[in-house]
Amino acid sequence: MMTTTRLNRAAVVEHPHSYRPRTVGGKGRISVRDMDIVFATTNGPHLAVEDASLEIQPGEFVSLLGPSGCGKSTLMNSVAGFVKPARGEVLLDGQAVAKPGPDRGMVFQQHSLFPWKTVKQNVAFGPLMAGVSSREADSVASTFLSLVGLSRYANAYPSTLSGGMQQRVGIARALANYPSVLLMDEPFGALDAQTRSMMQENLLEIWSEFKNTVLFVTHDIDEAVFLSDRIVVMSASPGRIIADIPVRLPRPRTQELLTTAAFMVVKRECLALIREQTLRAFEQQNQAS
Amino acid sequence: MSGPLESSERPSIEASPVTATPAGTQLGESRSYLPTNWDRYLVRIGALLVAALGWHLASTYGFDFFVRFENVPGPLIVGAEFLAQASSQEFYVHILHSMQRIAMAYGLAVVIGVVLGVMMGRSRFAEDVILPYIEILRPIPAVAWIPLAILMMPSEQSSIVFITFLGALFPIVINTVHGVDQTPKMLVRAARSLGASNAAILWHVVLPGALPSIVAGLAIGMGVAWFSLLAGEIISGQYGIGYFTWSAYTLVEYPKIIIGMLVIGGLGSLCTLLVRKACSPLLRWQTEGAKS
Numbered sequence: 001m002m003t004t005t006r007l008n009r010a011a012v013v014e015h016p017h018s019y020r021p022r023t024v025g026g027k028g029r030i031s032v033r034d035m036d037i038v039f040a041t042t043n044g045p046h047l048a049v050e051d052a053s054l055e056i057q058p059g060e061f062v063s064l065l066g067p068s069g070c071g072k073s074t075l076m077n078s079v080a081g082f083v084k085p086a087r088g089e090v091l092l093d094g095q096a097v098a099k100p101g102p103d104r105g106m107v108f109q110q111h112s113l114f115p116w117k118t119v120k121q122n123v124a125f126g127p128l129m130a131g132v133s134s135r136e137a138d139s140v141a142s143t144f145l146s147l148v149g150l151s152r153y154a155n156a157y158p159s160t161l162s163g164g165m166q167q168r169v170g171i172a173r174a175l176a177n178y179p180s181v182l183l184m185d186e187p188f189g190a191l192d193a194q195t196r197s198m199m200q201e202n203l204l205e206i207w208s209e210f211k212n213t214v215l216f217v218t219h220d221i222d223e224a225v226f227l228s229d230r231i232v233v234m235s236a237s238p239g240r241i242i243a244d245i246p247v248r249l250p251r252p253r254t255q256e257l258l259t260t261a262a263f264m265v266v267k268r269e270c271l272a273l274i275r276e277q278t279l280r281a282f283e284q285q286n287q288a289s
Numbered sequence: 290m291s292g293p294l295e296s297s298e299r300p301s302i303e304a305s306p307v308t309a310t311p312a313g314t315q316l317g318e319s320r321s322y323l324p325t326n327w328d329r330y331l332v333r334i335g336a337l338l339v340a341a342l343g344w345h346l347a348s349t350y351g352f353d354f355f356v357r358f359e360n361v362p363g364p365l366i367v368g369a370e371f372l373a374q375a376s377s378q379e380f381y382v383h384i385l386h387s388m389q390r391i392a393m394a395y396g397l398a399v400v401i402g403v404v405l406g407v408m409m410g411r412s413r414f415a416e417d418v419i420l421p422y423i424e425i426l427r428p429i430p431a432v433a434w435i436p437l438a439i440l441m442m443p444s445e446q447s448s449i450v451f452i453t454f455l456g457a458l459f460p461i462v463i464n465t466v467h468g469v470d471q472t473p474k475m476l477v478r479a480a481r482s483l484g485a486s487n488a489a490i491l492w493h494v495v496l497p498g499a500l501p502s503i504v505a506g507l508a509i510g511m512g513v514a515w516f517s518l519l520a521g522e523i524i525s526g527q528y529g530i531g532y533f534t535w536s537a538y539t540l541v542e543y544p545k546i547i548i549g550m551l552v553i554g555g556l557g558s559l560c561t562l563l564v565r566k567a568c569s570p571l572l573r574w575q576t577e578g579a580k581s
Contacts, residue, residue, distance in 0.1 A: 080482060102484035112479045116497040116574040125493070129484040157574045177483060 027093055027103075028180035028213030030056040030079055035088030037074050047238040048074045052088070054232060054241060058180070061207060061214045063224035063231045065270060067281040071239025072217050073185050079215060080104055080183050092181065102126055105174030107184040112170055113158040119169050120145060120154040126177040144172040147206065164195040171206065181213045188223065197255055200226055204253060221270045225263060226253060233273045236281035243273050362544045370544035384552065386528035387518060390446070391560065394453035395514050402458050402510070403503060406465020411495070416466075427459045431517035435524050449521035449529070456517025457510040464506025468499025501575060504568040511564050515557040530556070 037049040048071040056062050064072040077083040078090050081100040090097040113122050124141035145151050148168040158166055188196040218224050224231045233243040247266050257263050341364050348363030374380040408415040431452050442448035472495050480494050522531025534549030
């Protein structure tokens with residue numbers, strides 16, 4: 001049932017609706033400048049991200065790769081507007097990010113759909129909050145559900161869907177606001193390997209349709225290389241950006257890419273960096289306990 | 290903070306890959322509170338019949354060992370008296386009075402309880418202001434309020450309603466606070482990033498999320514409301530099923546005591562059932578989710 005759901009490319013074109021509040025083209029430039037993020041903990045202040053600077057072009061697909069606990073989600077949350085930097089700034093198209101907003105769609109790892117809303121109501125939520133009529137929001141939701149191949153489940157509750165389907169609803173919900181930036185926090189981390197690789201291909205197809213900026217947090221090297229234009233590697237805590245690796249593999253990409261020599265070259269480069277940082281993170285944890 | 294922990298605790302949906310059913314084709318739609326399998330239903334009736342039989346025997350033969358049954362009318366006498374009462378108008382006047390008081394007191398308690406609970410759950414300041422009152426007043430049983438209620442309230446009716454209201458209020462407040470406190474942070478974040486205002490988050494995220502807990506509070510509150518109502522009616526008042534029961538005792542009309550008790554039990558359960566039934570459409574997402 002799941003593997004047959006190819007992307008319905010024509011969906012957006014076939015069901016035109018007037019609601020397109022933000023034009024995605026040319027927007028979605030993210031600038032992170034000299035940023036420190038500090039958390040207050042019971043053991044005093046904890047430096048989560050240190051001196052991070054990052055420039056992401058509109059329409060670029062960038063992965064944040066690093067060992068767990070390195071602060072990559074924190075960095076992304078500062079772009080989302082959930083976390084305020086202690087030093088430095090985050091700009092979106094030249095404007096300082098002060099709070100979360102519908103111009104930055106978020107996809108979480110799991111359990112982020114509203115369980116009391118049906119699949120369609122979940123997707124319609126963003127447009128409704130943008131102030132469009134409920135009929136209009138309903139039609140936008142239908143369009144995006146058909147884009148991710150889940151029209152049949154429009155009236156189902158999220159808990160009756162598999163994890164992969166739930167994530168597709170999450171992606172549809174984030175896109176229904178036509179965000180210029182898509183922020184994805186390990187969105188496929190809780191899925192099994194087969195579902196994950198299918199979701200990766202789906203995501204690339206959707207992205208090729210919308211061409212919005214994507215910031216994708218992951219600790220999976222294959223995933224980062226497969227999806228990204230660029231991989232930003234972060235060090236173990238405190239998170240610093242230690243490498244910025246361009247991925248010049250041709251698009252459109254399919255899973256066959258995973259076994260090519262060109263893929264291996266990039267993967268090897270990431271592996272070496274990640275292994276070093278993971279060992280450091282491991283030692284830190286051993287010392288802490 | 291509890292994000293990753295929470296996710297590892299919850300059973301993954303991946304364990305059963307394609308369990309999804311398209312909407313509208315859910316089987317077993319009946320969400321009845323009666324058992325769907327009749328054999329269990331029969332067992333329950335049987336269990337009650339056994340008790341009635343024991344009661345009958347104990348009354349007929351004047352069972353007397355620590356507990357005395359000599360003054361307790363048997364089920365047949367009570368049944369006959371019930372039929373007599375059921376055809377008298379006064380009996381229904383008593384029931385009507387009690388129901389009226391419950392409706393007023395409970396309605397007030399639901400509105401005020403949920404509002405206070407949401408305020409306490411959402412605002413630390415509101416919690417610090419309201420919580421001391423709740424903590425001090427909550428353990429005071431309804432009966433202890435009776436003298437003060439009579440002194441303070443303008444009429445007997447209002448003092449009984451006040452006592453009933455207090456009984457229902459606390460479980461509703463406590464459960465609402467509990468439900469609101471447990472709003473998943475992730476969902477609030479998701480709503481915020483979709484452009485929701487604070488008011489929208491309250492309406493679309495906090496309240497629906499708290500609803501299962503609120504409904505539990507409403508059901509408990511209904512039980513306590515009856516409990517408190519009876520206490521009020523026994524001590525003061527001229528009508529009401531509590532008054533009916535107590536005056537039967539003072540007038541040595543023993544079968545009516547038992548009728549009063551059974552009516553109280555029946556109405557209490559019925560009202561609780563009504564509350565649950567009325568709320569169940571709002572919790573459809575839970576029952577449907579649990580089925581797959």
